[in-house]
Every structure is written in structure tokens, then in C-alpha cells.
Amino acid sequence: MIYKALTIAGSDSGGGAGIQADIKTFQELDVFGMSALTAVTAQNTKGVQNVFPMTVQAVKEQISSIGDDMGTDALKTGMLFNADIIKTVAEAVHNYGWEKLIIDPVMIAKGGAPLLQNEAVSAMIQYLLPLSYVITPNIPEAEALTGISISSEEDKRKAAEKLVKMGTTFAVIKGGHDQDTFEASDLLFDGESFTVYSSERLPTANTHGTGCTFSAAMTAQLAKGHSIHEAVSEAKKFIQAAIEDDLKIGSGHGPTNHWAYRRKRGMSLEN
Ligand SMILES: Nc1ncnc2c1ncn2[C@@H]1O[C@H](COP(=O)(O)OP(=O)(O)OP(=O)(O)O)[C@@H](O)[C@H]1O
């Protein structure tokens, strides 16, 4: 059986985040990757030098080229940049009846560059969030979407509950940005209960694209038919290996290692 996943996101010329991170991750997890570009960024480990958004027509036609012929088992969104692109994506998801929509609500790059216009947050809430299967905000994104300021585990739980009330099926609040210096913990709310996925917080600046990679790994697992709990658990292992075995490329926030998890798994199978 061949499983397919589509990413609707921006291109990162530096190869660590965006479309490039997504496709590499799909491939590593044995899922055929497809893409619709929303913007091209001139970007490296030091920051985003420029953003060139695609037209709404270009986004629409890339998605319909895939929808009219190839179909997909799951899809994820990353950088969507503006409200018009968000509405176009929502319309396509609705028209094709795609159910496994994973929203990674990318807003700001690690260096501070805006990847989503401020006024587009309400379009995401109104049009896209209600169609989603999972949403995977980091802490600042969860705050912007819910209006809840997050400084404790209790706040994270409240924000996750609110996201489900706002129309998604599952919410995962990623803990990369929280204050805990020992652990990186992600919180899943499945509509009934909470599960925390925790790992050692690795002391490295090479975390460019961690969010994209994590949500792409979840998307690949969901495309293959795994449950939400299995998908989050596997994605957490994938991103931990990718950060742990970093590549030391560039002089700023370097990319993670997308092949580290495969190598690690291969080694444990040999033993
Ligand atoms: N230093 C770290 N050590 C271990 N895991 C980490 C670390 N930083 C982030 N993570 C993990 O990486 C994943 C992504 O989390 P994060 O909150 O950094 O996403 P993000 O801000 O959307 O990333 P980005 O915008 O750079 O793509 C989560 O599973 C989180 O727990």
C-alpha cells in the first residue's frame, strides 16, 4: 500500500523548515510527499531575508492538480501567509472532503520574521480551524489563537480545551518555547483526556524547523492510518532524534537532521 501526504506551506531555501522539512520527513517515514507552495522565502540559519508570496490562483491550482488526480491520505498546512490563501485552502479542503487536516499554525520564524499577517489569524480561526483534525501550535501561537496567556501546565490544558471547542478534533500544544529547562513536553487533548509527551530538552541552538518536522511526522503517521496517540508519540521520537543528531550547518539556528530517526531505528533493529 502506498500512502500519500500533501503539504501546503512555504519554501525554506535553507532546507530546514517549510516544504523542504515536510517532504524530507514524509520520505523518511515511507509516505509519498506532495506539495502546494504558498510562498517562497529567501531564508538561511540566520533568518528570513525575504518573502515572496504566491498568488491565490497559484495556490488553488496546485491543490486542484493534486486533488483532481492523485488524492491524499492526509494533509498539513504550514506557512499560509495571508487571509486570502487561508480561505482558498479551506475551500479546497472542504470541496475535496479531506478529513485528516493537520494545521501547524506557523506565525513567526525563530528569528522573529512574520510568516503570517496579523489580520490572517482570525481567518484561520474562522475558516480553517473548524475543518481540522489536529492543530499543533507552539505556546505563542496557542496564545494568539485562544487569547489565553500561557505560563503553566493548567494554562496549556485550558488552551487545548478551547481549541477543541473552537472546532478542531485534537489539539497538541508544543512545549519547545516553555520555560522548563530540563524537559520539552507536548500536551495532547483528545476531547476527553490529556496526555503529555515528554523528552529531555536538548541544549542546542540547532532547532530551526522543529515545529514543521514534528507536524510533518504526525501527518505521515496519520496518513498511514495510525491513531492520534501513536502519531504524536512517533513524531516526538522523530524530532528528538533529529535535534539530538544535529548537523551543525550554518552560523545561526541550524536545521535538524531528518535522517537521524531512520538511522537510530536501523541501529536498534540490528542489535
Ligand atoms: N531543545 C529541545 N529539545 C528537545 N525537544 C525540543 C527542543 N525544542 C523543541 N523541541 C520539540 O520540538 C517540537 C517542536 O516544538 P516547538 O515548540 O519548538 O515548535 P515551533 O516553535 O513550532 O518550531 P519552529 O517554528 O522552529 O518550526 C516539539 O515536539 C518540542 O517538544
Ligand SMILES: Cc1ncc(CO)c(N)n1
Ligand atoms: C517557510 C517556513 N515555514 C515555516 C517556518 C517555521 O519554522 C519557517 N522558518 N519557514
